[in-house]
Amino acid sequence: MSDTTLTWLGHSAFRLDTASGKRIYVDPFLNGNPKCPEAEQTPERVDMIALTHGHGDHVGDTVDLAQKHGSTVVALVELAAWLGRNGVDNDQIRGPNRGGTVEVDGVAFTPTIAFHSGSAPDGSYGGEPSGIVVRADGKTIYFAGDTCAFGDMQLISRIHEPDIAVLPIGDYFTMGPKEAAVAVELLGVKRIVPCHWGTFSVLTGTPDALRALVAGDVTIEQLEPGDSVTV
Numbered sequence: 001m002s003d004t005t006l007t008w009l010g011h012s013a014f015r016l017d018t019a020s021g022k023r024i025y026v027d028p029f030l031n032g033n034p035k036c037p038e039a040e041q042t043p044e045r046v047d048m049i050a051l052t053h054g055h056g057d058h059v060g061d062t063v064d065l066a067q068k069h070g071s072t073v074v075a076l077v078e079l080a081a082w083l084g085r086n087g088v089d090n091d092q093i094r095g096p097n098r099g100g101t102v103e104v105d106g107v108a109f110t111p112t113i114a115f116h117s118g119s120a121p122d123g124s125y126g127g128e129p130s131g132i133v134v135r136a137d138g139k140t141i142y143f144a145g146d147t148c149a150f151g152d153m154q155l156i157s158r159i160h161e162p163d164i165a166v167l168p169i170g171d172y173f174t175m176g177p178k179e180a181a182v183a184v185e186l187l188g189v190k191r192i193v194p195c196h197w198g199t200f201s202v203l204t205g206t207p208d209a210l211r212a213l214v215a216g217d218v219t220i221e222q223l224e225p226g227d228s229v230t231v
Contacts, residue, residue: 007226010036012146013030053129075093108134141163185214
């Protein structure tokens, strides 16, 4: 069995390739994402898509990818309904709510709380933002989504025990390095993959700034778009 790998595609877009061969895209903002490598903008295979919330820089190419590849899409119930009205076959959609878990071909998805604003890409109501915990082949990844730090990250850690936490650090639209350092402490996770940084000029937070604020036994995985880490 191969390793499970996590590939950053710029901004908050990720590709998760599981040890058992499933290919999952999280917040697949590929086309229009100035940091997404050109080679990653037209995926050859998409088994599943998981969305944290409805903003356009997270929903991204979901509808086109789901139509082209027949992908299963996991999104909070209101955003799932929006996707169904906008071109994704309802049979491909799973719409849990926070605390609920859905399993797709051996991969489990559990939405968590997040603190951010929310709408669908067209400005209509798309439900509240969330994070999402993905579990596959014995590995657990917590994607915080767009959020500030919040105390219940301790509960997310206690309940889900993630191996890696993917945290936004860019500031302005999400928490910056100072808040993200507190999030790292609350989560107690020893490996962090920063995201939502460097895409636009207002996103000034950097992995180096985060690294300077966290304890020495925490690994900050400083990826460039297209880079991967083993989970």
